[in-house]
Amino acid sequence: MFTGIIETVGVVKEISNHIFTITVKNFLADIKIGDSIAVNGVCTTVIALDGDSFQIEIMPETFRVTNFSALKVGDDVNLEKSLKVGERLDGHFVLGHVDGVGAVEEIKTVGEYAELVISSPPELRVYLARKGTVAINGISLTIAEDMGERFRVALISHTREITNLKNIKVRDRVNIEVDVIARYLEKLCETKK
Numbered sequence: 001m002f003t004g005i006i007e008t009v010g011v012v013k014e015i016s017n018h019i020f021t022i023t024v025k026n027f028l029a030d031i032k033i034g035d036s037i038a039v040n041g042v043c044t045t046v047i048a049l050d051g052d053s054f055q056i057e058i059m060p061e062t063f064r065v066t067n068f069s070a071l072k073v074g075d076d077v078n079l080e081k082s083l084k085v086g087e088r089l090d091g092h093f094v095l096g097h098v099d100g101v102g103a104v105e106e107i108k109t110v111g112e113y114a115e116l117v118i119s120s121p122p123e124l125r126v127y128l129a130r131k132g133t134v135a136i137n138g139i140s141l142t143i144a145e146d147m148g149e150r151f152r153v154a155l156i157s158h159t160r161e162i163t164n165l166k167n168i169k170v171r172d173r174v175n176i177e178v179d180v181i182a183r184y185l186e187k188l189c190e191t192k193k
Contacts, residue, residue: 002038004091004133004140006078006163010039012071013053018060020071023053024079036082036096040164041138041175042066043082043096066098067137067173076164078138091140092133098175100124102136104168105150112157116168119150120176126186127178135177139163 010024022039028049031037035046037054044056063069071077083089099121106117118136120128128134130146136153145152160166168174
């Protein structure tokens, strides 16, 4: 489990079949093989470590439902270590189980802030509500506006500077994880019918 508070950004160093090698400075000191790291919001398992690099293996299903299929060598990826019991929960509960991929349709700079308008797959729209939470590339964000087929999020300058959203462009694909509570509420409502 994660919080959506990105700790640092790594760089894709190599892609070989379904193995991704990611380099990152000052992040891996307490990481061991088998640990979970959220990479762009996807819960992954560390399968190898070498200095400032680690490797993860991405399953075909993960390629299908995330933006991993669009990643290239040199791309930045958001990184977050798994939540430890007793730590403060600053964002929201993020499982690392990406629900789908959206596309950035608009980027608007408002002073130091940025607003992104993101399209969402039709099956996710029911979970996206104004003032609700959503994880975009693993980042815990609040939905500023529900626009039906799209939604708007606002980024403070700190979030934009320390995540891979600093380089985001229109048409870029982003991972979307909807709020887990919304998913369980839907299931509960279905079983009560």
